[in-house]
Each structure stands twice: as C-alpha cells, then as structure tokens.
Amino acid sequence: MSTLKGVIEIRNLSKSFVVDNDELKILNNINVTFSSGEFISIIGSSGCGKTTLLRIMLGLESDYEGQALVDGEPIEGPGLNRGIVFQDHRLLPWLTVKENIAFGLDKLGRKEKELVVAEHLKLVGLNGFERAYPSQLSGGMAQRVAIARALANRPEILLLDEPLGALDALTRMHMQKELERIWQLEKITMIMVTHDVDEAIYLSDKVVIMSSRPGVIKKIIDIPFARPRDRASSEFIHIKAQILKEFHLGTEYPFAYAI
Amino acid sequence: MYLLKEERVKSMNIRNQIKLRIGSLALPLVLFIVWQFIASQGYILAMILPSPATVFNTLITNITQHDLLLHVAASLKRVIVGFLVGTVSGFALGLFMGLSRTAEKIFAPTFHVIRQVPVIGWIPLIVMWFAIAEVPQIIIISLAAFYPMTLNTFAGVRNVRKEYLELASVNGYKGIKLIRKIIVPSALPSIITGATLSLGMSWGIMMAAEFFIDTSYGIGTRIQAGRSSFNMALVLVGIFTIGLIGYVLTVIIETLGRVVNQGRDVNKEI
Numbered sequence: 001m002s003t004l005k006g007v008i009e010i011r012n013l014s015k016s017f018v019v020d021n022d023e024l025k026i027l028n029n030i031n032v033t034f035s036s037g038e039f040i041s042i043i044g045s046s047g048c049g050k051t052t053l054l055r056i057m058l059g060l061e062s063d064y065e066g067q068a069l070v071d072g073e074p075i076e077g078p079g080l081n082r083g084i085v086f087q088d089h090r091l092l093p094w095l096t097v098k099e100n101i102a103f104g105l106d107k108l109g110r111k112e113k114e115l116v117v118a119e120h121l122k123l124v125g126l127n128g129f130e131r132a133y134p135s136q137l138s139g140g141m142a143q144r145v146a147i148a149r150a151l152a153n154r155p156e157i158l159l160l161d162e163p164l165g166a167l168d169a170l171t172r173m174h175m176q177k178e179l180e181r182i183w184q185l186e187k188i189t190m191i192m193v194t195h196d197v198d199e200a201i202y203l204s205d206k207v208v209i210m211s212s213r214p215g216v217i218k219k220i221i222d223i224p225f226a227r228p229r230d231r232a233s234s235e236f237i238h239i240k241a242q243i244l245k246e247f248h249l250g251t252e253y254p255f256a257y258a259i
Numbered sequence: 260m261y262l263l264k265e266e267r268v269k270s271m272n273i274r275n276q277i278k279l280r281i282g283s284l285a286l287p288l289v290l291f292i293v294w295q296f297i298a299s300q301g302y303i304l305a306m307i308l309p310s311p312a313t314v315f316n317t318l319i320t321n322i323t324q325h326d327l328l329l330h331v332a333a334s335l336k337r338v339i340v341g342f343l344v345g346t347v348s349g350f351a352l353g354l355f356m357g358l359s360r361t362a363e364k365i366f367a368p369t370f371h372v373i374r375q376v377p378v379i380g381w382i383p384l385i386v387m388w389f390a391i392a393e394v395p396q397i398i399i400i401s402l403a404a405f406y407p408m409t410l411n412t413f414a415g416v417r418n419v420r421k422e423y424l425e426l427a428s429v430n431g432y433k434g435i436k437l438i439r440k441i442i443v444p445s446a447l448p449s450i451i452t453g454a455t456l457s458l459g460m461s462w463g464i465m466m467a468a469e470f471f472i473d474t475s476y477g478i479g480t481r482i483q484a485g486r487s488s489f490n491m492a493l494v495l496v497g498i499f500t501i502g503l504i505g506y507v508l509t510v511i512i513e514t515l516g517r518v519v520n521q522g523r524d525v526n527k528e529i
Contacts, residue, residue, distance in 0.1 A: 060425060060428070078429040078430075078431070084429055086426075090422055092426075092441075092444070094444045094445070094447065094520075104431070106436075153430075
C-alpha cells in the first residue's frame with residue numbers, strides 16, 4: 001500500500017435508488033483511481049450520477065455494491081480527511097465569517113483556532129471580513145468563505161460539488177484562478193464535479209467524462225499542459241473539441257477557429 | 260448644501276421616521292379629541308362615559324391612594340412567572356417532538372386535542388385542583404404561553420434545512436452538540452415568534468384569570484372593582500394600564516428578538 005495521502009480508489013462500484021418500487025441504477029460499475037495531489041474534474045450531463053459519486057466519496061451515501069477506499073481504507077461515513085464545498089455556499093447565517101470558518105475546529109484551543117482562521121482568511125483573500133455575516137457577502141465572497149471552511153480542517157482531499165455553478169461568468173473565471181492558486185499552495189487532492197467544460201480543462205490534470213442512465217465512466221482524458229492555461233490556446237481548444245465530441249457536440253474542424 | 264447620495268438617503272430616513280412617529284400618534288389624538296368632545300356635550304351620562312379629566316384624576320388617586328402600582332406589580336409577576344414556566348416547558352416539548360418522530364407520535368395527537376379547549380375553560384377545574392395562593396393563576400397563564408411556544412419550536416426544529424444537517428454530519432456534529440450548534444440556532448427565528456405570541460397570550464389570559472379567580476391584587480381585580488361599583492373611570496384606568504404595559508412588553512421582547520438574531524437577515528436566508 002502506498003504511503004501517500006489523499007488517494008481515492010473506486011472499484012466496481014454500482015449504486016441504485018428505489019423510486020416507486022422500481023430499482024433505478026444510478027452508477028454502473030465505476031472504476032477509477034484519484035492520485036495524491038491531483039486535480040480531477042468529473043463532467044457529464046445532469047443525471048449521470050456524478051454528484052452521487054461525490055457523495056459516496058464524502059461518506060454521505062452508503063449502501064452500494066463494490067468498494068470506495070480512501071488511502072486504502074473503506075469509506076465509512078464522513079471524515080475530517082475529506083472536505084467539501086457545496087454549490088450553495090451553505091454558510092450558517094447565524095455565524096460570522098470567522099465562526100463559519102472555525103465550524104469544524106472545535107478540537108483546537110482558542111489561540112490555535114484564531115491562527116487557523118486568520119491563515120485561511122488570508123488564503124482566500126478575505127482579511128478584514130471576520131465579523132461580517134453571510135447575508136452581507138456577495139456570492140463569490142461567500143464561496144471563498146466556504147472554501148476556507150473546508151480547508152481549515154486540513155483535509156487530504158477536497159471535494160467540490162459544482163462550487164462555482166452559482167456565480168456569474170466573470171466572477172467564475174476569477175474564482176477558477178483562485179482555486180488553482182489554492183490547490184498549488186495546499187498540494188492536496190481536489191475532485192470537482194462541474195458542468196463547465198472550460199472550467200474542467202482550465203483546472204484539471206484529468207477530466208473524467210460520465211454518461212447517464214445508468215451512470216458510467218465514458219472516458220478519462222489527461223490534460224498534460226502547463227499552467228496557468230490559456231483558454232484561447234490551440235491545445236486548449238483541441239482538448240475542448242475532443243471532450244465536446246464525447247457529448248456529440250463536436251464540430252468537424254475545430255482548428256478553423258484557432259488559426 | 261449639496262449632499263452625497265448616502266447622506267441624502269440618511270436624512271430622508273430620519274425625516275420619514277419623524278413622519279412615521281407623528282403618523283402613529285395621529286389616530287390616538289383624534290380618538291382623544293372625539294372622546295373629550297362627546298363627554299363634554301353631556302349626550303351620554305358621565306357615569307357611562309367619564310371625561311378624560313375624570314379618568315386622569317381617577318388614575319392619580321388610584322396611584323396615590325389605592326396602590327395601583329402594587330396591582331400592576333402583582334399582575335406583572337403572575338404574567339412573567341407564568342410566561343417563563345409556559346415557554347420553557349413549551350420549548351422542551353416542541354424540541355422533543357421536533358427531534359423525534361416517535362415523540363411526535365406519542366404527544367402530538369393529545370396535544371392538539373387539548374389545545375382546542377380555550378384556556379379559560381380550564382379555570383374551574385384548575386381552581387378546584389390547585390387552590391393554593393397564586394398557583395391557579397400561574398397555571399392558567401403558563402398554559403396560555405405553552406401552546407404557541409410548543410407549536411413554533413416544533414415547526415422551527417422540523418424545518419431545519421437538511422443541507423445544514425449534512426454540513427454538520429460532515430464536520431462530525433452529533434447529539435447535544437448538533438442540537439446546540441445547529442438545530443436550535445436554525446430554529447431561533449421561529450422560537451422567537453413563539454415567545455412573542457406566548458407573551459401576548461399570557462398577558463391576555465392574565466385578565467381572565469384575575470376576573471374568574473378571587474385575588475386581592477391585580478389590574479384585572481381593579482377593573483372588576485370598577486365594574487361592581489359602576490365606576491367606569493376606574494375600568495378605563497385599568498384598560499389603559501393594560502394596553503400600555505402590554506405594548507411595552509411586546510416592544511421589549513421584539514427588541515430582544517432582534518438582538519438574539521444578531522446580524523441575521525432572515526429575509527435573505529434561502
């Protein structure tokens with residue numbers, strides 16, 4: 001077994017939900033390994049089970065066939081080695097920004113807590129907002145706080161469920177840059193579910209493409225090129241065309257635009 | 260002078276607030292003038308509708324010679340004790356039923372049948388069973404406070420967003436910690452609504468309790484005294500006192516509610 005932290009292995013995993021006495025297969029025979037320190041995106045149309053897969057890795061879904069392992073151990077419920085950022089920021093409205101970030105830090109002493117909170121506020125660029133309440137923040141700021149909260153526990157793996165899905169296009173691109181910077185600083189495994197092909201290519205080492213009914217992994221595409229990535233570069237556009245083709249949305253001559 | 264936009268908005272707000280204050284005083288003023296006018300015309304016997312001056316004099320003599328303030332204190336004490344007993348037990352039952360479906364199955368049907376009986380309906384029985392000093396009055400008042408608190412706490416606890424519970428479970432929150440840090444704070448706006456309603460009910464039922472149960476002190480007792488001696492001025496003194504103190508109590512609990520809710524903008528919560 002490897003000694004590296006933050007490795008997730010999914011082996012022969014299938015999951016069904018019972019809807020009106022009918023068994024509905026959500027995930028079918030999923031096999032994939034996410035290595036330590038990788039940034040992986042999972043993309044697919046709605047209903048392909050990508051969020052369910054993420055919830056299994058988080059430990060909120062049980063009752064499946066096959067295996068889901070974190071660092072070689074089977075996942076049994078949520079654990080502090082895995083952090084999560086939801087699509088809705090899910091900040092608690094009765095707590096300040098500071099208290100929200102400290103939400104999972106109960107075991108630390110007061111001083112240590114202050115230190116961790118300050119460090120993570122700085123990481124997401126929100127110094128000075130300690131005492132603000134979530135209702136006073138913009139969508140992008142709230143999502144930064146949610147990222148800080150998830151990272152404050154020092155997880156080995158950060159799971160992101162369409163974390164930027166509710167933001168406007170420009171804030172979104174800015175936050176993608178921020179996510180990349182945070183990932184490079186923290187050096188942890190990040191697994192992100194997204195709808196956005198550009199976002200997936202911009203951020204990921206690997207893009208997992210899923211298709212629906214039942215959810216299967218259609219293809220895993222490596223994205224080897226250097227960061228920060230240029231969304232207008234020919235390699236970017238080439239990979240994008242390749243991914244879109246998997247969704248039957250490809251054009252015949254992608255390079256016509258690139259040249 | 261040219262004002263910045265924010266300053267203009269601010270000064271407008273102050274102006275609007277003053278307008279609002281004047282606006283809310285206008286109706287009482289009109290009512291007072293109408294009252295004074297009718298009383299001074301002598302169309303109606305002074306015994307049935309005493310003039311404002313008579314009522315004011317009665318108020319003064321009641322304060323100086325008839326211990327009105329002690330009567331007020333006696334009523335307030337009953338209401339506060341009854342309110343506390345009723346809301347604390349209502350909070351406990353509401354929380355318990357909200358947390359556990361089994362508890363709901365056991366308690367809810369009985370609770371909903373019993374609460375159909377107007378609180379006043381219990382007075383004869385409660386006086387029979389607990390005829391010791393202040394106990395019957397306090398039981399009646401706490402029963403009135405108990406229902407809204409139970410219902411609103413229950414609703415608040417049941418409606419905690421499942422997303423918050425998920426977040427709590429991801430961070431390892433369980434048991435008492437889950438209740439203290441997630442469930443109760445999340446239900447707080449609803450619990451405060453319950454407490455506000457409970458206070459209104461307690462204050463109203465206090466009158467009934469003092470009417471139906473013999474006591475020597477209480478505002479209700481003064482109104483009863485006015486009634487049996489055809490002293491409508493005294494009845495009106497009692498009514499004004501009750502209205503005014505009730506209003507002050509409501510303002511206090513609403514302010515407390517705002518303080519407890521801190522920076523929460525309940526309207527902005529999804």
